[in-house]
Amino acid sequence: MSSPLPSSVLDLAPVVPVVVVEDAADAVPLARALVAGGLPAIEVTLRTPAALDAISAIAAEVPDAVVGAGTVITPEQADEAVAAGARFLVSPGWTDVLLEALRASGVPFLPGVSTTSEVVALLERGVREMKFFPAQAAGGTAYLKSLAGPLPQARFCPTGGIGIDSAPEYLALPNVACVGGSWMLPADAVAARDWERIEGLARTAAGLSAGARSR
Numbered sequence: 203m204s205s206p207l208p209s210s211v212l213d214l215a216p217v218v219p220v221v222v223v224e225d226a227a228d229a230v231p232l233a234r235a236l237v238a239g240g241l242p243a244i245e246v247t248l249r250t251p252a253a254l255d256a257i258s259a260i261a262a263e264v265p266d267a268v269v270g271a272g273t274v275i276t277p278e279q280a281d282e283a284v285a286a287g288a289r290f291l292v293s294p295g296w297t298d299v300l301l302e303a304l305r306a307s308g309v310p311f312l313p314g315v316s317t318t319s320e321v322v323a324l325l326e327r328g329v330r331e332m333k334f335f336p337a338q339a340a341g342g343t344a345y346l347k348s349l350a351g352p353l354p355q356a357r358f359c360p361t362g363g364i365g366i367d368s369a370p371e372y373l374a375l376p377n378v379a380c381v382g383g384s385w386m387l388p389a390d391a392v393a394a395r396d397w398e399r400i401e402g403l404a405r406t407a408a409g410l411s412a413g414a415r416s417r
Contacts (some may be wrong), residue, residue: 210329211290211310212359212379213242214268216411217369219383219404220361221246221256228395229256233264235397236386239404245292245382247272248279253362254286261287270309277303284309292382294335296320301327312359316340321349321356331357331381338363343371350377369410383407 219236221230223246233244242265246257253271256328260269270290271283280291280303289309293300296313301324304311312333315321317340324332334346337360346358360372361382372381390396 203328210331210379211243211268211270211312212355212357215241215408216373216380216381217241217378217386217407218243218245218359218361218382219386219407220272220382221387222249223252223256224250226259228392229259231262231269231395232387232400233260233393235401236404237264237266239386239401239406240408242266242403243268243270243290243380245272245290246288247367248283249273254282257283257286257288263291263400266328274311275300276306277311280304280307280377283307292333292361296324301329318349318353318369321353324329325353325356330355331379332359333341335359336362337372338368338395342368343375346372346375348376350375353377366407369407375409 219241221244231401236244246253248271257269257271260267268289271288272292274280274291274293284307291304291307291311301313312331314333314335344388357379358377359382363383364381364383369381372378386407391399
């Protein structure tokens with residue numbers, strides 16, 4: 203039995219791991235390590251041939267995980283991801299065609315934005331929760347802080363270039379609900395299948411919530 207979704211996928215944890223799975227056999231132990239560390243929302247990016255199989259395996263075998271699909275850029279990918287078991291969808295950007303497919307998917311979604319005009323356009327379409335990408339390159343915390351005044355109704359999950367050192371600065375902003383990142387999944391740990399190390403890094407990331415959000 204899968205864990206229930208809260209009112210928003212943004213509220214599951216302070217950090218959403220962004221996972222690139224090269225070998226589907228790694229998906230389940232990797233997801234278990236992240237969940238054990240306190241990070242239940244897992245974004246598996248559709249950048250590799252193993253991605254859909256990884257989503258299916260996590261959905262079937264890790265009930266406490268809330269697995270989603272990232273790098274969704276076509277309606278077909280949205281359909282395939284949901285069919286595989288994805289419980290939320292994330293895109294790096296959006297068009298009206300893609301937005302229609304995300305809405306039709308029946309699962310929560312985070313369309314990507316990097317400009318004020320894109321944020322306003324989504325708000326016009328009734329979308330309040332968005333991915334801010336690429337976060338560091340698009341202006342980072344200074345840009346998001348400047349959006350909070352005129353557009354307080356927008357909530358963001360910044361992703362792109364964020365690490366353990368910069369994450370607390372993002373999480374301290376009133377319009378940031380969580381951040382996306384992959385620093386808890388170092389390549390050498392994944393290659394060595396060092397799930398214990400990954401669980402420890404995930405636990406540290408999950409612990410960012412209390413300190414970063416005390417304001």
